[in-house]
Amino acid sequence: MKREGFLKDIFICSLGAFGGPEAHYGVITDQLVIKKEYLDEKELVELIALCTMLPGPTSTQTIVSIGYKVGGPKLAFLTMLVWALPVIVLMTMLSFLYKFLDSVNLSHDILRYIGPMAVGFIIVAAYRIGKKVIVDKMTFFLLLFGGVTTYFFRKSIVFPIVLIIGGVVSIVFSKEKDLWNRVRLNPPWIYFLIFLIFAGGSIALSFLFNNIIINLFESFYKYGYLVFGGGQTVVPLMITELVDIKGYMTSGEFLTGYGLVQGLPGPMFSFSAYAGGMAARGNYIVQIIGSLVSSIAIFLPGLLLIYFIYPIWENLKSIKGIKISLKGINAVAGGLIAASAFSLMQKNGFAIDNILIVIFTSLLLFTKKLPAPVIVVIVLVIGFLF
Template identity: 45%
Template sequence: MTKTRQIRYIIFLKDVLILALTCFGGPQVHLTMFLDRLVRKHNYISEAEILELQALCQVLPGPTSTQTITAIGFRLGGPSLAYLTLLVWVLPGTILMTLAALGVSFVGEANLINITRFIKPMGVAFIIFATYAIGSKVIKTKTSVVLMLFAAIAAYIFHSPYITPIWILLGGLATSLKFGQQEKMEKQPIKIEWGNFFIWLGVLLFAVVLGKLTHSLPIRLFENFYRNGSLAFGGGHILKPLLYNEFVEFKHYLSPDEFLSGVALVEVAPGPVFSISAFVGALSMRNWGMGGEILGSAMATLGIFLPGIFLIFFVIRFWEQLKKYRGIRASLEGINAASTGLTAAAALSLFQPMATDVVANLTVIFTLILLQTRLVPTYLIILGGLFLGWVIA
């Protein structure tokens, strides 16, 4: 590796760390910040390429933002830089959510809910702003407008985790029929390297068998989160109900109030929304003491992030060949349109319970003004909301 390239990789990892400390609000919000720092500021990748990668990651299960930024690292420096990118991106949010879990018994659930009272309306504002920012880039045809509206209506009416992958695939299929408008490119036979796919499947089967044989709680936690990470299409908004059903309703490892506190706190934590798994994993092993909570956080974090990374490493190796097919390139319009509609539906669903709350409405409006004018950095907006909640609490 040349010295120039090594320096570029170090600068890239520094940018990833800055994003890991300042990105809040989920994949669509993260994408706007990726575009600012990784495209416009340092030109690691083109805007078209990052939108392609985001669309590809939305089709796969797992954490969309994590897969996107890891894929960028893979493009720049191969697997080594990609794994370093993953570590730098995931670590800050995971550490904060682990500390939050350790502090639940110290602070108390009621105080946690009061401290984070402004964070949820701020999170809604972030999602609304992301819908507008990304939609203005990808919604350019009548077809994409229709697909966006249908996806938003379907997701708002039918609260099912299956809506996200169904509408993303339907959107992609609808616009793939417009392949005749795409430029013809010279195609070659697709060479698929199956290694990462078999690693993903092998780890899943091994964890299931080992958990059954040993009945070890840490191993079973890893398997639980690995399975959920393999099923969560559409990012953190889909993961939350999956974790709630398994760890609150079924296994009773957490109380509903504890889980809701974690949901609010993950809006405060920078980085991927999937870091809520560290919070859930830690509290699932609280009976083992502080060491057990840290172990539970580590097993949950590994379990939730690994499947999505194995799958993006599997697909990214033949993506350049695959996208030479006009139908694949045409499908990206529909995937992006459906994703924008799903994000809008998430914003509306989250806003509805607070629609009659004057303070929440003012918080949303004020946050949108700050985001649009860019007068205040994102992390200061979140910290300001947290500080106000603490003063009231």
């Protein structure tokens, strides 16, 4: 009965989870901590710290960790399904949006302001994350380093390298002592082994076979273990590979999906269902499979890492070096987001109406006058009218 009640509460959280990880934590606190007391605020903050240190979707990993705490690995898996599946289904359906517009003879131009709107969301995310991660001169310069480097060198391999550099710099300049204090750990290695098998196996299969489904699994699984900070930070990695390198979709199509997902509740990583579907379009069945495979692939690394890390969390969190490295990693990630906003705006065009939509969206988000879904609807209406 406790399990059924918990999953119902997770579903309530998923329906109210607009606006990215920071907003998600507010919903989680209200429903799971204050109302239902599955854990206290101190435990939630500790879980957020754990998931922030791991690659993958931070709010999803946090809520999966709560499921693990309440009912073990089985409930953790069901928690992820209830949390993510509704919006994944919606984003899969939206990947057919362009075909629908063709079938009813509607112009794609009604979606033309979704891209600039998405840029507004990214700008606000970059500002808010920047305020949070810039705590001294070092983090300020790391944010600049991350932004400038990834703007001029937009290769997928660059992103994890600059994140690692940020973590190393943070440790090197730390004045803390005994950073790598010894702790006794007994991790469930089987989950980490599965994580490595999927990583290595997908790369090998993608190299051997030129198959769109295999390639999508390899790409999205990689996004799942290379990205720190959740949905916003995966954007520069995705657009570089899916748009610039592989040409699976145009920047306008990418931004349309990214803009639409802002108006839906649930984890930002559900954008993978739209992107995977767009990349595999041409055949309805293959497109649905592409959406499903991409969604599974991007969430799987984070789930496996939680299964590996959570059982040893109580001991792991006492290692100072891990916490300190996160300071630099987050600063660099803020730079990545800022660079992606400028790059995407360049691709979308600096026409006066696009700039006005970016300003309009940013102001509404900063003032918090309207929720994200309402902003999406307004921008769609503007595109339709003009």
